[in-house]
Amino acid sequence: MSVLSSEAVVLRTWPVHEADLIVSFFTRDYGRVRGVAKSALKSRKRFGGSLEPMTVARAWFAERPRQELVRLDQLEILRSPLSSPVDPVRLTVLSFFAELLDEALPDHDPHETVFRLLLAVLDLTTVEQPWMPLTYFQLWMTRLMGLLPDLVHCTACGEALQAGETSFNTLGDGLFCPIHRNGDASELSADSWQLAQRMLRAPASAFAAEPWPRRRAQDLRRFTLQALERHLERKLRSAEALARLGC
Secondary structure (H helix, E strand, O other), X not given: OEEEEEXXXXXXXXXXXXXXXXEEEEEOOOEEEEEEEOOOOOOHHHHOOOOOOOOEEEEEEEEOOOOOOEEEEEEEEEEOHHHXXXXXXXXXXXXXXXXXXXXXXXXOOOOHHHHHHHXXXXXXXXXXXXXXXXXXXXXXXXXXXXXXXXXXXXXXXXXXXOOOOEEEOOOOOOOEOOOOOOOOOEEEOHHHHHHHHHHOOOOHHHHOOOOOOOOOOHHHHHHHHHHHHHHHOOOOHHHHHHHHOOO
């Protein structure tokens, strides 16, 4: 049995047996891992508040031969989502991060770029500013999963797209010029189209000082979400919760 350690972010937990929890956590060095935290529901001393989703921690866990689940021995909190003010929107955005990563990432496959992306948006997801990091995360996850289409040329004809004349639809991926948009197409605003190109060239922190009302880039979030859900072949519950909150 080998004991491993890595910086990690807790994604989800599920109760199992009387007092144990199954924990899904995303590690910097080993990718997404699932393990059993023994007696986690009985003893707060061993894990404390470290099992809250989106907690950044140092994890120690043991791989067991021929077993899918590792044994999670300890989590040492580095950053807790509860150390900053919370409200329903911020909690739901954090839930979206967790759900998407838990559904999209394969087991035991390191993704250093995704891990760094997650840490960057976690630092910026506040009660006052939840929408910018959510937009940045969705856009970059779509790109890193290989799902982001060409943003500057029409999918149908290859002609260069123009700000304010770009649309997308629910039937397929890609952006379309006015000639090739179909009847159920949704407009991608000039601000969102230009913003997406800027976000792909700059770190999330570069956008932290910009005003970001809820409706800004709402169409860009819908565009990237449909690509992500089409790939996953399921609706994300946290995305539906965000929609109810006005996302």
